[in-house]
Amino acid sequence: MPARLLLLIVALAALGCADPGQSPYEIRSRASFQPTLADPPDGGTDFPLNQPITIHFDDPPDPRTVVGLRVDVTSGMTRWFGKLHVDLFDQTVTYQLFDQLRANVGYRLALDPALGGLGGGRLGQPWVLRFRSGNGVVRVPPVEVATPLAEVLPLVLERCAGCHARAPLDLSSEGALRASLVGVASQARPEILRVECGDHARSLVVWKLLGLPIAGPAMPHGDLSRDQARTLARWIDGGCR
Ligand code: HEC
Incomplete structure (x- = not known):
């Protein structure tokens, strides 16, 4: 049997039995969205002055709810600002402060009730973390080299490419992949780009590979492993080079 025909049959069969329950990525719509772990923990002390603050959630955070000043670090009247990063694989929001914390001071970090997950849950009420800084710093890890x-x-x-080999979603060559994904609006959710360079959490292709219901019907994605999906995410985070 010609390879192409075989591929088509395999693809059709896969489509036919696209049981979302089978997907290792499937995350059902959920009403809840809650922090499960924080670094520093609530009541933590001796937090390094330059360490990013990381909060884990029970569902992948929705980056669209994290924009603006949803996270505040305050001590007395001073506010700390930083750069927010959402990781859909680790289900974390990381807050890298622009300035170092002051040594041996108490801090309060508040999450906005509007913060939510891609599964549809919302925090719903203010969530507060209190911690104290120490006086040490951590070695800042070297910037990760972008995945080419x-x-x-x-x-x-x-x-x-077995399923996506022609426009408007052609993934069968480097040029076609770039033209079909990078900066291109999704069909299922036109307000989201298939790939938003620099931010995997805002890229529909990653939502799709994680099987998030918000990205439309579950897609049999040829058994791409979580690590492989992460490789694709790193290429996006690295600026699609
Ligand atoms: C078995 C066939 C099949 C395989 C394999 C497959 N897809 Fe899909 N894909 C589809 C179908 C059908 C749709 C459209 C319906 C839907 O949204 O699920 C789709 C939709 C998409 C979309 C959403 C398009 C939009 O604009 O909303 C993206 C992005 C995508 N696929 C990327 C991939 C990537 C990347 C892989 C490989 C890791 C892959 N697909 C593997 C069948 C497949």
Whole structure:
């Protein structure tokens, strides 16, 4: 049997039995969205002055609810500002402060009740974390080297091109992949880009690979593993080079 025909049959069969319950990525819509773990923990002391604050949730955070000043760090009258980063794989929001904390001071971090998860849950009420700084600093890890497209392309050709080989979603070559994904509005959710360079959490393709209901019907994605999906996410985070 010609390979192409075989591929088509396999693809159709996969579509036919697209049981979302089978997907290792499936996350059902949920009403709840709650922090499960924080670093520093509530009541924590001796927090390094330059360490990012990380909060884990029970569902992937929705980056659209994290914009603006949803997270505040206050001590007395002073406010700390920083850069927010959402990681859908770790289900975390990380807050990297622009300035170092002051040594041996108490802090209060408040999450806005509007903060929510991609599964549809909302925090619903203010959530507050109190901690104290120490006087040490941590070594800042070196900036991660961006994953080049060359590392991602073989995965996509193997796992995705069987179903996506023509416009408007052609993943069968490097040029077609860029033209179909980077900066292109999704069909299912036109307000979201398929790939928003620099931010995997705002890229519909990652929602799709994680099987989040918000991205439309569950897609049989050729058994792309979580690590492989993460490789694609790193390429996005690295600026789609
Ligand atoms: C078995 C066939 C199949 C495989 C394999 C597959 N897809 Fe899909 N994909 C579909 C179908 C069908 C749709 C449209 C319906 C839907 O949204 O689920 C789709 C939708 C999409 C969308 C959403 C398009 C939009 O604009 O909303 C993206 C992005 C996507 N696929 C990327 C991928 C990637 C990346 C892979 C490989 C990891 C992949 N697909 C593997 C069948 C497949």
